[in-house]
Amino acid sequence: MLPSSLYTPSDWAELFTLCTQVEDINDPQSPHYIGPADQVWKWLCEYSKTHDLPQPEETDKWSDTRHVIKEALMFLDKFAENHLDDFENRKNNSVVGG
Numbered sequence: 001m002l003p004s005s006l007y008t009p010s011d012w013a014e015l016f017t018l019c020t021q022v023e024d025i026n027d028p029q030s031p032h033y034i035g036p037a038d039q040v041w042k043w044l045c046e047y048s049k050t051h052d053l054p055q056p057e058e059t060d061k062w063s064d065t066r067h068v069i070k071e072a073l074m075f076l077d078k079f080a081e082n083h084l085d086d087f088e089n090r091k092n093n094s095v096v097g098g
Contacts, residue, residue: 006051011075018043028066041065 018040023032044056044065056064 006053011047015040015043015047016067016072016076020076021067022069022073025066025069025073028063037065037069040069044068 011027018036022028022040023036025033027033028037037039041058047053048055056068058065
């Protein structure tokens with residue numbers, strides 16, 4: 001089964017939006033982490049249930065929720081970096097070639 005058959009762009013957008021609301025990613029005991037991270041966990045649980053996937057693993061040693069949050073934030077940071085680089089390169093090329 002292709003991942004695209006399970007995840008639509010709007011699904012990813014919803015998950016990424018929830019992940020961006022998490023603050024204090026390095027302090028999972030912080031109230032700024034707990035509430036928003038719970039929303040991510042609920043999204044992951046519901047999505048797993050809907051698509052007959054395993055539920056997120058949450059142990060003292062591993063947290064799927066925290067991992068997903070970190071991965072989403074890293075992806076968005078890299079996306080922003082690439083986007084800015086593209087525009088800077090285009091700007092620099094138009095100045096040199098123009």
